[in-house]
Amino acid sequence: MIWLGVIGFPLLVCCLLGFGRVRDVAAGPGLWLAPLPALGLALFVEGGTPGAFPALFLDTTLHFGAYGRLFLLLTAVLWTAAGVFAWSGGQERIRFAFFFLVTLTGNLGVCLAQDLASFYVFFATMSFAAYGLIIHDQSPTALYAGKVYLIMAVVGEVLLATAFFYAGILGDSLLFTDAAQALADPNGGYAQSTLVISLAVAGFGIKAGVIGLHFWLPLAHPAAPTAASAVLSGVMIKIGLLGWLQLFPLVAGQPDWGMVLAWLGLSGAVYAVAAGFTQHDPKTILAYSSVSQMGLMTMAVGFILAAPSYQHGEASLAHSVPLAGLLLFVLVHGLAKAALFLGVGVAKATPWQVTHRQWVLAGLAAVGLVLIGAPFTAGALVKQTLKSGAEQLPPIWSEFFSAVLPLTAVGTTLLMVMFLWRIWQSTAAERLPHGVHSKTADDMIKTTPMRGMVLAWGGLLLLVVALPLWASLLFPEIINILPGLSGKGWKTVWDGLWPIVLGLIASGLFLGLNRGRGEGSGLDDLLLSALERRASRLHAWWGSSPYCDPTCGTINLVAWSDRILQxxxxxxxxxxxxxxxxxxxxxxxxxxxxxxxxxxxxxxxxx
Amino acid sequence: MQPVWMILIPFLGAAACLLLRGRFVAWAGLTASGGTFGACLAQLLQVWNQEVIRIDLGGWTTPLGIGLYLDGLGMMFLLLTALVGLLVGVYANGFFGRAADYRRMEPYFWPIWLVLWGGLNGVYLSSDIFNAYVLLEVVGLAAVGLTILSGTRESLVAGLRYLLAAMFGSLIYLLGVALLYAEIGHLDLFRLAEQMRVSLPTVIAFGLMTGGLLIKSALLPFHFWLPPAHASAPAPVSAILSGVVTKASFFLLLRIWFVVFPMLTVPLTGQLLGMLGGAAVLWGSLQAVRQTRLKLLVAYSTVGQLGYLFFLFALLAPSGGATRAEEWAVMAWTGTVFHVVSHGLAKASLFMAAGCLLLAMDTDELAAMPDMAGRLPVITFTLGVAGVSLMGLPPSAGFVAKWMLLKASLASGQWWWAVVIALGGLLTAAYVFKVLAFAFVPAARRTTNSRSDPHENQGALESKDAQAVRPVPRLMTLAALALAVLCVLFGFRAEEVIALLPHGLGLDVSPGGLYLGFSQGERP
Amino acid sequence: MTPFLIYSLTAVLLAGLGIHGLISRRHLLRQIMALNVLAGGVFLLLISTAYRNQGIGESSSADPVPHAMVLTGIVVAISATAFALALVRRIYHAQKQDMGSDLMNEVQQNDSQNDEPPENRTGSAP
Structure with missing residues (x-):
């Protein structure tokens, strides 16, 4: 029952929005109160008996599973921080609170769902409710971003529904564990498992921002209010990853699919850097950085799939270093990206003259360093494990990926430097009326950051910096199998440092060459506009055909049936x-x- | 709780309604409805725990006594009748309280409807083919009485046609009963099943009884009485006729085929009934698409939807009903029962919604109801929800029904039924969307849409004056909506139905004899 | 030629006549009468089974069950016939009232396709 209570609590708070008397409480403190039960569950309950709810959907099973606790913790922490950040409110706070809480419900449910049906329901809840967050400001950019997001979300849902349907048939069960086993079964239908996996790669790939399916991400994340973009980028895109981990046969492995995912991830990581570093809006740069980092995570999933764990002894994931690294990566990136997004909000709300300003920039820089993987941070740990994952590949590929990996750190550095530069630049130009790229009205109006915003941001900052400490307490099983930070000598430090230096040089060069230039339209924008032109032409063609109902643009059933009936x-x-x-x-x-x-x-x- | 109360309460209520005057009639009728519903729930509990109930009234055993028999299958039909009956009662209370024209019918409606209800319950409880005949006649006469309530010439003609058809069907059925009695000397379902033998009289009796019941259940070539009767009756009556009355003779057909005559069923006759059913699905739906009046459309949709029920015979006949332990038997049974219930609820809801429209707009011409969605949102929503169930879209009981039938037909290798089910679903979607398309057309565009038919156009223009929508009592719309929502909710409770059904059906009995499963229930 | 055979053959003949009358006559009154003929055939068959089954029980007298059935059946048939006749009367009056209405024309058109003259339909109903 505790499982359902944790998931349902935000919905309960959401219901309170309907009562005028407690509405303000629900829309204010309710935002950060809602994820607290989940936080408690993730912190204090280990294991526990699975919750079975036969009457809910199709025999719902709720439990931590292998990854649920970590994802639930991340979800709860980030949503709490976002709730504290949004506490002070903004325009249309009731509507914001509604979508916020419903999305939270879906997100919590997805972390705990152990069966396909309830996972799908929660996933859909999260995806569609997030639309309300994205278009919250109702500005043209937000509406446009929402449109793109919604189209891709619907496509993703359809792909996933099909994938789950076949996975359920293959496994003859709705549990993820059975489905994964059936997918690994070499005697099972090859064509069917290929179908399921390819559908799942695409379906979850839309959420995870895999290259080619990432268009919505750089649009939606900057468009959403700051608190919402923090959770969007911090945890919701990781849910795609969670879906892969749950559904794919990681133990038995799928070498071909592993390589496909690794390549997709790598190209996504590189492409996002190339597309992102010319952007001007700091939040857009952060979004591209998310795409890039998600690419690295996709690559890590590919490594795990490509190198089945039975090659190193036990046929289980308990001792898989790459998997532990991936989970740590999820934590690091989730917290860091959320801290960065909240930091943007704080920075924009901080007047230029205030001396705190430097502290804000310093904090952002610190988080950036963690993300880049500077020595002695959790990020460095992640980079090392990624490398060890690459080493388990077949010889040729392992050398290639090992060589390329540090270069991705260069790209990350470049993005981070550009991000800090744009922040500095945009706030320096704050006195100009249109100098801020902010989409949120509260950022524009407020001249001092609210206490809640600073509190949320500062808390996340502390968590990011001290991540190795508390993570080893909470998830000893993950941290213990990773190579320690100490005792590696100066070589590791140098390994961590040179990509950063290289990135700094590259960004310096770019800024020097590009000073004063306007925002170039990236490859993404070109692709998107081409797609849109094609789509609108198709739409026009359809609109002019006699079978289209001109009022609503759908099939004109009356005309059709008239045609036949007459x-x-x-x-x-x-x-x-x-x-x-x-x-x-x-x-x-x-x-x-x-x-x-x-x-x-x-x-x-x-x- | 004796099952006989299920018959007695409505009959007593009918007597009370006859004696009372004024508004008391409606209150007495509603009380009796509530009482019957309560008795039905008590009965459901009993069947759930005890599996099968079998009693002889007054201690008289066969052949002279009247035996009652209730199993899971009968329980589902009883439940459907009670659900529809209760909500129709609530609806009728609002409907007949409206205008003087309708108020005039109220003192007639309640007693006849309660007699009809008692008769229906009796058919579902009867364990005796002759009692079933008498009760079927009660049902038929009462149904005709309800049909002609409005007293218009149209309804009188339709009612007489209905009466003649029903009488003809019953007499043919009785002919079969007479032959059977002459040959075997019993009337009890289970005695007959025990002593069944293949001989010319029993075969003829089988054919006659099947034929008579087919006329009464309006399978395709014998549906001539149904659309005019259902379309010309007042709305609550149409809901009753389409929702529950058509199911009574089908129920008896199930009993005849799978209890009395399993020895005589051959695959070909099953296929014959299935083919008629398939033809009904396609033809009825096609005719429904072509109608321009909402009530006629819904009536033809009933013709189509009833066809799905007859796939059961095709699916189960290959095993002769004798070894019904095939894996698809459970699916076919569940699908059919689900279809009975879902169609009953959805169709009653549709007719009730149509009645609301008729009250609000004074016409049920489809072309005359533009922008209905804007002006009567709840009714439009009801039409939509009920339509979803008719089409068999998830999540609704209609979906479960069609899904089960689809699975059963594929599992049994008779894939052609799957094709018919799919085509029927498409046609159903066509007429449901036709209604909804008219409902969502903005008022200004009405004339362009009805351009095709000058008659329609004229009607639409005439009704322009009566543009103002008259208010519909909240209780009526809510009753219709409640039925539609129930229909959807019912789809979530498949397990219980599957668990309830084998009680007395012998589904879990090893291949060896159908009626063995039934005779398990024959405990005093 | 046993008595039972005579009875039952007569019954079948009557039933056949009834069915034929029902489906070939368009006049409502005749259809009702045809149904009654059919009912007569069925009842005759039932009564004859009483003779046939007389050996089944312990006693050698005629089987009482078919008698009970026939009595019930006759009651049902009479009430249904009365109901049908009342309906025909109502239809006749309603038809007289709106003789010139569209519906009437439609009926006449329908009937003219048949062999029988349309005015025969309910012409002598009262």
Whole structure:
């Protein structure tokens, strides 16, 4: 019951929005109170008995599973921080609170769902409710971003529904563990498992921002209010990853698919850097950084899939270093990215003259360093494990990926430097009326950051910096199998440092060369506009066809049915037959005939 | 709780309604409805725990006594009748309280409807083919009485046609009963099943009884009485006729086929009934698409939807009903029972919604109801929800029904039924969307849409004056909506139905004999 | 030629006549009468089974069950016939009232396709 309570609590708070008296409480402190039960569950409950709810959806099973606790913790922490951040409110806070809480419910549920049906329901809840967060400001950019997001979300849902459907059939069960086992079964249908995996790669890939499916991400994350973009980028895109981890046969491995994912991830990581570093809006840069980092995580999933764990002894994931690294990566990136997004909000709300300003920038820089993987941070740990994951690949690929990995750190550095530069630049130009790229009205109006915003941001900052400490307390099983930070000598430090230096040089070069230039339209924008042109042409063609209902643009059923019903044949023949059928003597003759045939058949074929 | 109360309460209520005057009639009727519903729930509990109930009234055993028999299958039909009956009662209370024209019918409606209800319950409880005949006649006469309530010429003609058809069907059925009695000397379902033998009289009796019941259940070539009767009756009556009355003779057909005559069923006759059912699905739905009046459309949709029920015979006949332990048997049974219930609820809801529209707009011409969605949102929503169940879209009981039938037909290798089910679903979608399309057309665009038919156009223009929508009592719309929502909710409770059904059906009995499963229930 | 055979053959003949009458006549009154003929056939068959089954019980007298059935059946048939006749009367009056209405024309058109003259339909109903 505790499982359902934790998931349902935000919904309960959401219901309170309907009562005028407690509405302000629900829309204010309720935002950060809602995820607290989940936080408690993730912190203090280990294991626990799975919650089975046969009456809910299709036999719902709720439990931590292998990854649920970590994801639940991340979810709860980030949503709490976002709730504290949004506590001070803004315009339309009731509506914001509604979508916030519903999305939270979906997000919590997805972390705990152990069966396909409830996972799908929660996933859909999260995806569609997040639309309300994205378009919250109702500005043209937000609406446009929402449109793109919604289209891709719907496509993703359809792909996932199909994937889950087949996975359920293959495993003959709705549990993720059974589905994963069935996918790994070499005797099972190859074509079917390929179908399921490819659908799941695409379906979750949309959420995780895999290259080619990431278009919505750089649009939606900057458009949403700051608190919402923090959770969008921090935890919700990781849910795609969670889906992969749950569904894919990680133990048995799928080498081909592993390589596909690794390549997809790598190209996504590189591409996002290339597309992102010319952007001007700091939040857009952060979004591209998210795409890039998600690419690295996708690559890590690929490594795990490509190198089945039975190669190193035990056929289980308990001792898999790459998996532990990936989970740590999820934590690091989730917290860091949320801290960065909240930091943008804080920075924009901080007047330029205030001396705190430097502290804000310093804090952002510190988080950036963690994300880049500077020595002695959790990020460095992640980079090392990624490398060890690459080393388990077949020889040729392992060398290639090991060589390329540090280069991705260069890209991350570049993005981070550009981000800090844009922050500095945009707030320096704050006195100009249109100098801020902020989309949120509260950022514009407030001149001092609210206490809640600073509190949320500062808390996340502390968590990010001290991540190795508390993570080793909470998740000893993950941290213990990772190589320690100490005792590696100066070589590791140098390994961690040179990509950063290289990145700094590259960004310096770029800024020096590009000073004063306007925002170039990236490859993404070109692709998107081309797609849109094509789509609008298709739409125009459809709109001009006679079968389209001009008022709503859907199939004009009346016209269709009229067309068929008004045909000469339809006008006459069925009528004539029906009229015949309504005569007593027709019916009588048919009846006598029927009874005779019936008798004859029974008599002659019976016995 | 004796099952006989299920018959007695409505009959007593009918007597009370006859004696009372004024508003008391409605209150007495509603009380009796509530009482019957309560008795039905008590009965449900009993069947759930005790599996099968079998009693002889007054201690008289066969052949002279009247035996009652209740199993899971009968329980589902009783439950459907009670659900629809209760909500129709609530609806009728609002409907007949409206205008003087309707108020005039109220003192007639309640007693006849309660007699009809008692008769229906009796058919579902009867364990005797002759009692079933008498009760079926009670049902038929009462149904005709309800049909002609409005007293218009149209309804009188339709009612007489209905009466003649029902009488004809019953007499043919009685002919079969007479032959059977002459040959075997019993009337009890289970005695007959025990002593069944293949001989010319039993075969003829089988054919006649099947034929008579087919006429009464309006399978395709014998549906001539149904659309005019259902379309010309007042709305609550149409809901009753389409929702529950058509199911009574089908129920009896199930009993005849799978209890009395399993020895005589051959695959070909099953296929014959299935084919008629398939033809009904396609033809009825096609005719429904072509209608321009909402009530006729819904009536033809009943013809189509009833066809699905007859796939059961095709699916189960290959095993002769004798070894019904095939894996698809459970699916076919569940699907059919689900279809009975979902269609009953959805169709009653549709007719009630149509009645609301008729009250609000004074016409049920489809072309005359533009922008209905804007002006009567709850009714439009009801139409939509009920339509979803008719189409068999998830999540609704209709979906479960069609899904089960689809699975059963594929599992049994008779894939052609799957094709018919899919086509029927498409046609159903066509007429449901036709209604909804008219409902969502903005008022200004009405004339362009009805351009096709000058008659329609004229009607639409005439009704322009009566543009103002008259208010519909909240209770009526809510009753219709409640039925539609129940229909959807019912889809979530498949397990219980599957668990309830084998009680007395012998589904879990090893291949060896159908009626063995039934005779388990024959405990005093 | 046993008595039972005579009875039952007569019954079948009557039933056949009834069915034929029902489906070939368009006049409502005749249809009702045809139904009654059919009912007569069925009842005759039932009564004859009483003779046939007389050996089944312990006693050698005629089987009482078919008698009970026939009595019930007759009651049902009479009430249904009365109901049908009342309906025909109502229809006749309603038809007289709106003789010139569209519906009437439609009926006449329908009937003219049949062999029988349309005015025969309910012409002598009262």
């Amino acid at each position: 045909s000469r044949w339809m006008q006459t023949v069925p009528d004539r037959i029906e009229r015949r059928l309504l005569y007593w003597h027709t019916v009588g003759v048919v009846f006598v005939g029927f009874v005779l045939v019936f008798l004859a058949v029974t008599w002659w074929t019976g016995r």
